[in-house]
Amino acid sequence: MSQALVLAVDVGGTNIRAAIINASGTILDEKRIQADLSQQDISEHEILSILSQFLLDILQTSEAIQAIGIGFPGFFMQDSGVIAASPNLPKLIHFPLAEKLTHMLGIPVKAQNDALCAAIGEHRFGAGQGKSSLLHITLGTGIGGGLILNHTPYTGETGMAMEFGHICVDYHPNARRCGCGNDGCVEAYASATSIADRYAEKTHIHCNTQEIFQSAMDGEIHAIEILAESGTYLGKAIAEAIKLLDIHTVTISGGVVGAWQFLYPHMLTSLNQHLIPPLKEHIHILPSSLGDHAGILGAASIAFEGIN
Numbered sequence: 001m002s003q004a005l006v007l008a009v010d011v012g013g014t015n016i017r018a019a020i021i022n023a024s025g026t027i028l029d030e031k032r033i034q035a036d037l038s039q040q041d042i043s044e045h046e047i048l049s050i051l052s053q054f055l056l057d058i059l060q061t062s063e064a065i066q067a068i069g070i071g072f073p074g075f076f077m078q079d080s081g082v083i084a085a086s087p088n089l090p091k092l093i094h095f096p097l098a099e100k101l102t103h104m105l106g107i108p109v110k111a112q113n114d115a116l117c118a119a120i121g122e123h124r125f126g127a128g129q130g131k132s133s134l135l136h137i138t139l140g141t142g143i144g145g146g147l148i149l150n151h152t153p154y155t156g157e158t159g160m161a162m163e164f165g166h167i168c169v170d171y172h173p174n175a176r177r178c179g180c181g182n183d184g185c186v187e188a189y190a191s192a193t194s195i196a197d198r199y200a201e202k203t204h205i206h207c208n209t210q211e212i213f214q215s216a217m218d219g220e221i222h223a224i225e226i227l228a229e230s231g232t233y234l235g236k237a238i239a240e241a242i243k244l245l246d247i248h249t250v251t252i253s254g255g256v257v258g259a260w261q262f263l264y265p266h267m268l269t270s271l272n273q274h275l276i277p278p279l280k281e282h283i284h285i286l287p288s289s290l291g292d293h294a295g296i297l298g299a300a301s302i303a304f305e306g307i308n
């Protein structure tokens, strides 16, 4: 009998990736489509239609695929596959995504929050392998968090645990406004979007984070300063999380990790500055060893759980 395979899916704001993966975490094939799921008025029906069409086409290419796992940007009710809410897709409320797709595709489907999937992937296959507990942070257009506690993904009571991006790191009256409506969230200082915004405010030059990283490499002082500040705020937020959790391994994935050499020294200094003495110097912050595959490998893990 051929080896069991799963189809792992990572749903982003502008594109959907899917990969056929075996039980060792090897990606055998990968496909992606452009799909603008960031429109506020997109309906449940439209989302199901886009996903099922894309996935059906791939399912038809391999009979060995036994289950599907999906990482989706939303709050999930524990491991039920039901989306409680999605910040960018307000029409999705108490939406049974996994159940609907299972019915439409005729194959078991599991779904979970995308940042938690990245934590699961990093814990099973990446830099967090072998650790009993892990805090994983995704640094992209927004900032997400996922927690593995005693080898078990932790969702919170209503799927909203580890909203790491909304830890407050700046209580000054002029603190930056976050997309969540509060002021001073770490997402307003260290996400790709906020790094680009802060750079534009300082220099009046609009460029993306890759260009800002390159400017820092070339020694441009504003780029270096902004990344240093981002690292400082990230370290402060990680310290707040560690004081609650006493977890010693933190992994970070996402596009902003490309600026690791500029972020990390400031992150570490700030982390140790804000920790309580017994924890100082005991926390390891590591870049993801999976590149941009942490989320998709986590989605594969939850799919395999469904068939084992």
Ligand SMILES: [Zn+2]
Residues within 6 Å of the ligand: 165, 166, 178, 179, 180, 181, 182, 185, 187
């Ligand atoms: Zn916020």
